[in-house]
Amino acid sequence: MRYLVLAVALLTLPSSFAYAGEPTEQLKQRIDEIIRVVDASSKSRPGQHRGDVRRIAETIFDYPETARRALGPHWAQRTPAEQKEFVDLFADLLDRAYLSKVDQYQGEKVRYTNEAVDGDQATVKTMIVTPRGAEVPVEYRMHRANSRWLVYDVIIEGVSLVSNYRQQFNKIIQTESYPALIAKLRNKQAEPAASGR
Numbered sequence: 453m454r455y456l457v458l459a460v461a462l463l464t465l466p467s468s469f470a471y472a473g474e475p476t477e478q479l480k481q482r483i484d485e486i487i488r489v490v491d492a493s494s495k496s497r498p499g500q501h502r503g504d505v506r507r508i509a510e511t512i513f514d515y516p517e518t519a520r521r522a523l524g525p526h527w528a529q530r531t532p533a534e535q536k537e538f539v540d541l542f543a544d545l546l547d548r549a550y551l552s553k554v555d556q557y558q559g560e561k562v563r564y565t566n567e568a569v570d571g572d573q574a575t576v577k578t579m580i581v582t583p584r585g586a587e588v589p590v591e592y593r594m595h596r597a598n599s600r601w602l603v604y605d606v607i608i609e610g611v612s613l614v615s616n617y618r619q620q621f622n623k624i625i626q627t628e629s630y631p632a633l634i635a636k637l638r639n640k641q642a643e644p645a646a647s648g649r
Contacts, residue, residue: 473567473569473574474569474601475567475569475574475576475594475601476564476567476576478600478601479512479576479592479594479601479603480564482508482511482512483562485508486505486508486509489501489504489505489508506547509547510543511600512602512603513546513602513603513604514595514597514602514603514604515539515542515543515546516539517595517597517602517604518542518546518603518604518605518613518614519535519538519539519542519543520535520539521604521605521614521618522542522614522617522618522621523538523542523618523621524618524621524622526621526622526625526630529630530630537634538634538637541634541637541638541640541641542617542637544637544640544641545637545640545641548640548641548643560580560581560582560583561580561581562578562579562580562581563578563579563581564576564577564578565577565578565579572595572596573593573594573595573596574593574594574595574596574601575591575592575593575594576591576592576594577589577590577591577592578590578591578592588608588609589608589609589610590606590607590608591606591607591608592605592606592607593605593606593607621633624636
């Protein structure tokens with residue numbers, strides 16, 4: 453969980469380029485925008501920037517694609533209305549779990565180390581460098597959608613955010629049911645929001 457928090461917090465950190473192709477450039481533009489929002493709000497309205505960060509994150513992450521992959525084979529069994537509900541609940545889960553952590557920035561730096569593009573798929577590799585000099589590899593899996601590059605998975609030290617959730621969701625569905633999973637996600641949504649939305 454700590455590294456997943458770092459990966460999403462990565463979207464708020466100062467960065468440097470080793471390589472800058474189109475996917476990396478688009479990612480960096482949004483990161484720079486988040487940095488401006490966080491910096492401005494820390495002066496004018498401390499702690500009130502999380503909703504703004506979420507809106508920017510929605511231009512970086514492809515929540516429907518991430519949700520589809522996280523639900524795995526169970527996605528095709530859902531009606532369009534159920535799929536939409538799942539996307540909304542999943543996006544809210546990510547917001548509460550990760551985007552609310554932007555206040556925990558402690559001087560980490562980000563280096564963009566590599567980019568690989570294969571048609572409409574891309575991987576942007578980065579390294580989070582902590583103030584103590586530890587390095588945490590973070591990889592963004594992206595795809596081109598409507599002429600923009602969007603993130604659909606984040607891999608931290610070899611662990612995929614999508615695979616991690618898919619395992620959890622699959623276990624709940626197999627041991628309980630899909631409605632039980634939705635009930636758990638709704639309960640999370642009903643908890644007091646940590647994101648300030």
